[in-house]
Amino acid sequence: MNKAYILILTVLTFIFQTSGQTKASSKDYKNANLSIDERVEALLPLLSLEEKVAQMRIFHANIGVEADEKGNLKLSEKVIEKLKIGIAGIKNPGEHLSPVDAAKLNNELQKYIISHNRWGIPALFVTESYNGVDAAGSTKFGRPMTSAASFNPSLVNRIWDVVGKEARLRGMHMCHSPEADVVRDPRFGRMSEAFGEDTFLTTEMVKNAIIGVQGNYEGLGKGTHIGAVAKHFAGYGQVLGGSNFAAIEISERTLIDEIYPPFETAIKEARTLGIMASHGDLNGIASHGNAALLTGVLRDEWGFDGYVVSDSNDIARLYYFMKVAESPEAAAQMGLEAGIDIDLYAEDSYAYLPEMVKKNPALEKLIDRSVKRVLRTKFILGLFDNPYINMEEVQKGVRAESSLELAKEADLESIILLKNEKNTLPLTKNKSIKIALLGPLLKENTKAMFETVAGKNVSFISEKGFQLTDEKGGAPKLLERDPKAIANLVNIAQNADVTILFLGGDEFTSKEAYFSNSTLGDRATIDPVGAQDELVEKIKALGKPVIVVLKHRRTLSINMIAEKADAILDTWDLSEFGDESTAKIIFGDVSPSGKLPVTVPRSIGQMPFHYSMKEINFKKGYLFLEDGPLYPFGFGLSYATFEYPDIKLSSSEITPNSEITASVTVKNTGTVKAKEVVQMYLKDEIGSVTRPDKELKGFEKIELNPGESKTVTFTITPKMLEFTGIKMEKIFEAGDYRVMIGTSSKNYLESNFKLKN
Template sequence: MNKLYVLALSASLASPLAFADTKPVSIDNKPAFIASLMKQMTLDEKIGQLRLISIGPEMPAKEIVKEIAAGRIGGTFNSVTRAENRPLQDAAAKNSRLKIPMFFAYDVIHGHRTIFPISLGLASSWDMQAVERVGRVSAIEASADGLDMTFGPMVDIARDPRWGRTSEGFGEDPHLVSEAARATVRGLQGKSASAPDSIMASVKHFALYGAIEGGRDYNTVDMSPMRMYQDYLPPYRAAIDAGAGGVMVALNSINGVPASSNMWLMQDLLRKDWGFKGVTVSDHGAITELMRHGVAKDNREAAKLAIKAGIDMSMADTSYGAELPGLVKSGEVNIKDIDNAVREVLGAKYDMGLFHDPYRRIGKASDDPAETNAESRLHRDDARDVARKSLVLLENRNQTLPLKKGGTIALVGPLADTQIDVMGSWSAAGFLKQSVTVRQGLQNALGQQGRLIYARGSNITEDKKIVEYLNYLNWDAPEVVQDPRLQVEMLEEAVKAAQQADVIVAAVGESRGMSHESSSRVSLDLPANQRVLLEALKATGKPLVIVLMNGRPLNLTWAQANADAMLETWFPGTEGGNAIADVLFGDYNPSGKLPITFPRSVGQIPSYYNHLRLGRPFTPGKPGNYTSQYFDEENGPLYHFGYGLSYTDFTVSDVTLSSQTMQRKGSVDASVRVKNTGQRDGATVVQLYIRDVAASVVRPVKELKDFRKIMLKAGEEQVVRFKIDEDKLKFFNPKLQNVAEAGAFDVQIGLDSQNVKQASFDLK
């Protein structure tokens, strides 16, 4: 149809009375279409569009159907199949007065049914095509389940690994996280968020959530505007510039004002400065929590603060529905505030294509998959390929890796054969029985060529309080299942297995629930019983390969000193076990690089590579007295940002610059020659860092500005060129002006943040 009555998706669905006095409006004219629809809406129907309800204990599905039909709900989340969503859409598109369609959302963070590596692992690939592919596959699978929106990507800069949600983000660096944000949005939304196989991205958590004090979830943030603009805000802006249709607002306060009532954040910055035109969604229960923050005396005031600040939709919160009608009636909230929010919600639904077809992603019941968890619905090849790219080789003494597919391997550890943990946190609709464990992966690779002996060796932890806490997080099934045997029994079994083997592979680290929302830690150490296990295995004298599974940097000082090889696998997803086996046996040459710094201990936090310069910096190899250092521990990180080994070797030439000077609006090309000097083909990441030698304010020691992932055959070399323009030299000054100041700049190029070649030029 070219012409429609406001929301009459078809003449048979529209109420004649509802549209009797309206003129036909083209559905293809978005502003006019939405404006015409809003004229038909009552205040209660408008407020209903601002409610985002969670399906479950909060409101059962039957009650939700009634509320939708009455026009009192705009969207839901936590329903993940077409069969679940169809009756809800029927209630809206067939039974409500104005037939305004619903949208259905879910936390699709690193895959939907096929689970990919956690976001920290995706960032370790430094491969934005792979990151975009994850978004595309996620959207294809989620849309096939009738979903329209995801609360992602999560792009909070994380520099305190005590924070459990470090696992959800892309690391510590503004440039790398911004690139991953763009790639994810492109993947999720495709060419258009209205496409049947696309879903709308809702970038989170706006803003600065990764900078909470002490790494303790939901805590406060107090930060200078200059640091905000320079380090923490760019990834959100990148996602929005890439077209993200939604923004999820953070739970934390910012300089004393909660994000959910923060006029500067939501109006001045997001809407006015950045020009965001999409829908904003509160985090779960955030509006009611304004009372706990102490900025609202009751729910009425909380709703007033949030709607005036620009929170369009209230997630899992009764404040809007209960309080906004009275607030409008009393004149405390202007109807324009309501209309502004409703316009954005309807606009998002329009952009998702739901006005053209409410069943765009739900489809017909006859086309529903016969089996929800059917193997045919997965994208295993993609999952395996991306997982291999995410693995980071931290140590490899005496070429312990790759392993030979022969002899006897002892596989030990509490994470060696756990299908739930390999998927990681926020594993969406992933079916744990479809995930491949390390044990399965190694056995698949070995076949009949070698012998695999398995022993659990230990539980994740023997701390009963921690186990109870982790299991409380999962409503469906125990998150952590304890082996009832005594620790000494499991240890003896593990040592016996190791003594029979040629090499030991120890899978240790965290359960997935230990790197999750509300799972902040005061320690980065491996649980004590796992450390005891590793020490016993080391004492056998057999080569020890440590396979880590974790969602944050850990304290690996003992492991670094004692392991013959160590592979960081994060939580690698559905095909994790096969991907790990591919790398351990050399069928794939690891190329991952760390997107976050690994400190030596929790006492070094915060520890990140692009820290500000100091007047008394510690210099390795020189006396530490009266310099910025810890005197009781070796200074500097254990593993620095951008670090990662390969089974081959690469050399990087000196930096060549096309000019020693750069004119304003001009550019300088920086190039290096990279050669694979080893015996294997392999990929590596060439990283460009820039250092502003002298500026009007203190600047970082260096900043990542560009990178290239390249593949080189053994003996092959390639010239890698970077274009440096004025934008790469800019920073935010105290007036929050984005400027590039004249003077000298150091160009550093290398394969990690520390081992670099350097040249310099002047900006005129």
């Protein structure tokens, strides 16, 4: 056998063996019996560099994913080109279609994607959720801030369970929600997207939202739920001036003790699949280029193993907006090194990575790191094994009767009674009464909803009167005062027995201020806009009962309303059945039980102004302004009255290795069945660093019949007393502590205990 023949035989054997290995590897990632990590490791080496980078990019469906006249998938040339080598995901495909049509479209889209990339890698279809799934035909729930007012985490869990199911039935897989931001500035247009000003309340709500939307994590692989992307990490709700895209300045101690906990819990307890980085910088370091934040804190400290996605175009903005990168390519490298795994929307960022690797091959290792995280997510969601939606399940699963009833239930638990002078509410259904439904926040179907609840004895007349703005989407303008419209409303009220005014703000007076200079959503003041105060004053002057239904997406300084109205119901932004639920509260079908998830200031000049600020912040008030908030955090009245006789502690001492309990027996001393939120606050009397005035550390919502009592017990743990000390380490400090249990952050009983080392 000559040497040439031996050489040829050796080469052919090598090629055959190598080819066999490649084929075996290509099959391994499809083997459902292997672990997810094994499948990821089998698939990654098969991908070209360009295919890897494609798994790090998401584009929006509005660039050319739609249904044609017959409801079939129609793709633009731009989309077809993008999908040749696969894609990480697509945002909002089918969002304007019915659930059935969206599911059909997304099945066709997924089939196209799988069949048009070499390895059959499915894509993530991504939605958002502020009032339920942000798509046509889904159950519309109240906003997160609204549901936070329920102080009922299990209710929030059930809401987001429905969100997860309805989204998956549309063919969606991930949700750029919930917001884990703590929001304390009502100038910020996105305020209602979050769960309030308090760290503990936000943490509980975010945890339950994520567990719900992910089906307790088990629903991901079963194909019944979607993955959550908690956002915006970190500190986004603290933008200076309440202005979107502004700088974020937070002390390191505040960041650790107050801003991080909802995110940490989202990762460690709720097991969120994704995290979205913040638009802003954080104490001078752009969040999308902050390796200490996105890798050091998220992964090294908290053990996060999901993916991090950029906010819209924000990696590229490291160059042209943040101006911390010298070039678009430098911005892409900065984001990659920091730990951003997916680039959302941009064409001028991660798109450059293949060419960048030619000059700097070391970048491919970081690319591999990110691609593994994306592929792992797709395997967790079961997309390689079951990428399509069962069309037979869609119609009965979306807007099920149980989901609609849940929306109503959530409304009833979230409405807050702020004022009820001389027991104006509830109104009676048993005698003939004429009610005027008036004001700029009145809806077309409000009258019909009230008539359904009130019955035959009550008659209604309704008139919107005027709009607040021209309702232009980008930068709406306030409309001029209309004296004729105001006079007409006053005249209608004159001929009614009771007036219910629908006031506050809407989606045009509080909204996201997108990057475009022509789009605004934040406000410099928080007074009700337009002639609303004048309307309240003039109708109150008629000498008849005035009830205000306050609708809004940001906290408003409602001084005139608080002074003149006989009763005020704060409804924030309720579900599609919101006015029906409001009517049920007004006519006493249910007693209100919502509590304020934020402090209501008297003036924007008091900001920052949340209940848990350091004690020293409350030393001084302002000239010519009454001291304190208009309404405190945790406040909310009921048609019942509740008696809190005393607090009982299991011990007057606690150690770093022990716990104590604090109990209170609450009695319904009223005449109606009602729910009450029992709240527990703790205060460190003396600390080595200045400490909060008080901090919410527990709450429980209970329901009591007239005369019924219930004992509520809270466990006080050493973890609740932990804070970041002088040396920037988490510590317990021996000394005196106060426990406060009551009905709000201003109305409570108190007792004392000591922490002993």
